[in-house]
Amino acid sequence: MEGGSTKKKIMVATDESECSHRALQWALDNLGHTIAASELIVFSVQPSSDYGSVYAASYGSAPPDLIRSLDENRKKLTLALLEKAKDICSQHGVNAETMAAVGDPKEEICKAVDKLNIQLLVLGSHSRGAIKRAFLGSVSNYCVHNAKCPVLVVKKPA
Secondary structure (H helix, E strand, O other): OHHHHOOOOEEEEOOOOHHHHHHHHHHHHHHHHHOOOEEEEEEEEEOOOOHHHHHHHHOOOHHHHHHHHHHHHHHHHHHHHHHHHHHHHHOOOOOOOEEEOOHHHHHHHHHHHHOOOEEEEEEOOOOOOOEEEEEOHHHHHHHHOOOOOEEEOOOOOO
């Protein structure tokens, strides 16, 4: 960065999985000085709502209160997850900003990287086999190929 006057922006993408928690912990443990001198954003994506089973179970007419309650619960879980991540950062002396989005995680992460001018994206890998990856997709693989910044993927220890 020219003149060193602008802080670098680092984003750690997280969800409720152990691998994303490990990625945040690894980044704080191994990139501590860099992160402390940077702007850290902990980012989480709530997958888009799929209420097909709710509508099927209610014969096509799910009560609006139930849908609202499910959405509010998911939002509370995401906020709690981000608050926990922020606390972990604080324990390492890092002041992190938290952000959330709703949608397809891999696409929302890449959009946020672009919109926020992130210089480094850190995320965890579920270490799925080739067959599972082919059917379920891989957020980390998608981000490695589509994010407009370097991507650090923290893999599960062998």
